Amino acid sequence: MPVKKDKKQQAIGIFDSGIGGLTVASAIAKALPKEQIIYFGDTAHLPYGDKSADSIKYYAIRIAQFLLEQNCKLIVIACNTASALAYDTVKDFVGKKATVIDVVNPIVHEITQNKKLKHIGVIATKATIKSDIYAKKIKHLNPKLEVASQATPLLASMIEEGFFNNKISRAIIHDYLSKPKLKKIDSLILACTHYPLIKKEIEEFYKGKTVIYDNAQAVAKMVAETLKKEKILSDKKNKVHQFYVSDYTKSFEETARNFFSSKVKLTKASIWK
Ligand code: DGL
Numbered sequence: 711m712p713v714k715k716d717k718k719q720q721a722i723g724i725f726d727s728g729i730g731g732l733t734v735a736s737a738i739a740k741a742l743p744k745e746q747i748i749y750f751g752d753t754a755h756l757p758y759g760d761k762s763a764d765s766i767k768y769y770a771i772r773i774a775q776f777l778l779e780q781n782c783k784l785i786v787i788a789c790n791t792a793s794a795l796a797y798d799t800v801k802d803f804v805g806k807k808a809t810v811i812d813v814v815n816p817i818v819h820e821i822t823q824n825k826k827l828k829h830i831g832v833i834a835t836k837a838t839i840k841s842d843i844y845a846k847k848i849k850h851l852n853p854k855l856e857v858a859s860q861a862t863p864l865l866a867s868m869i870e871e872g873f874f875n876n877k878i879s880r881a882i883i884h885d886y887l888s889k890p891k892l893k894k895i896d897s898l899i900l901a902c903t904h905y906p907l908i909k910k911e912i913e914e915f916y917k918g919k920t921v922i923y924d925n926a927q928a929v930a931k932m933v934a935e936t937l938k939k940e941k942i943l944s945d946k947k948n949k950v951h952q953f954y955v956s957d958y959t960k961s962f963e964e965t966a967r968n969f970f971s972s973k974v975k976l977t978k979a980s981i982w983k
Contacts, residue, residue, distance in 0.1 A: 717942050721746040721952075722933065723777030723808070724786045725770075727756040728870045729965040730904035731788030734813060736969040737926035738786070738933050739951070744944040745937075747951040748780050749966075750979070754956035757866045758791040759835025759902070766837065770796035771803050776954075776981050778807055783942050785810045786933060790834055790901045790925070794841040809936055814843055816928035817899060822851040824897075827921070829856040831895035833886065834902045836861045844901055858895055862886045862902075869904040872961040880911055887915050900924040907965075954979040 722742075724735045728751045735749050750773050752758075758766055770792045777785050785808050787793045787800060793812035801810045821830060832844045838861075845857040864882055873879055892898075898920050900906060906924040913922060937943040953966050954977050966974045 720783035721748045722784050723748050723782030724788045725750040725773045726789040727752050727758040732969050733906040734788035734926050737930040741930040746949050749953045751955045759837050763795045767796045767799045774800045787812045791837045794838045794843040813925040816932040817925045818847040820928045827897045829895045831892045831898040832859040832901045833862045836863045858891045866904045869907050874908050897921040
């Protein structure tokens with residue numbers, strides 16, 4: 711079936727509970743500079759990591775609906791927690807209107823290709839760890855791999871507040887990464903899209919002895935491949951990116967500007983009225 715010409719110029723919709731998904735959005739913008747991004751940060755409901763599966767599904771569907779109303783051609787769930795608990799629900803809801811990409815499958819696929827790894831650590835929100843999605847998917851692709859999963863519930867809120875690169879954040883990170891479960895790992899997945907913002911501190915802890923993976927590059931690669939396969943890659947430089955939040959926060963604006971230049975303008979979208 712011929713692809714409608716203007717579909718190529720439609721935006722990529724990306725969402726997370728807050729600033730975390732900006733790490734993914736920024737990787738997508740770098741890999742695909744002609745694409746327009748419409749980003750939604752659900753700051754009113756953050757952190758997702760402590761919420762029930764039902765709440766996360768409810769938020770994710772409403773945001774997907776909003777992104778479809780903005781005519782997005784593809785939706786990226788740039789949140790591990792929502793990917794773990796609501797990927798199928800969002801896919802069912804969106805149907806054929808757009809392809810939905812999660813952040814778990816691309817990194818699991820990438821990490822299981824590295825034949826040198828034996829013992830993979832996963833740090834994430836409580837909800838992601840409780841779902842056990844990483845261990846299940848990694849073991850499905852390679853049953854010989856050991857997976858050690860550790861919930862690190864303070865980190866996302868701390869990062870969202872811009873509270874990192876200081877003595878206290880280092881002490882919290884140190885405490886989590888010193889847990890006995892993570893002692894033997896040779897690699898670590900930052901299974902929360904907020905965590906690349908503290909990657910430097912995590913690398914300092916491991917001093918080069920552990921390979922650190924985050925979702926951003928693998929997801930950007932998957933988005934590029936999908937748009938190419940569906941023949942809907944943008945072929946013109948598109949309109950400016952748009953950033954929506956469900957509640958205005960200063961740290962969201964600052965982080966968005968760090969990633970996407972000072973021109974970022976935040977719009978509050980009251981989609982739960
Ligand atoms: N950035 C999100 C994730 O990847 C969620 C953090 C949160 O809201 O708890 O899991």
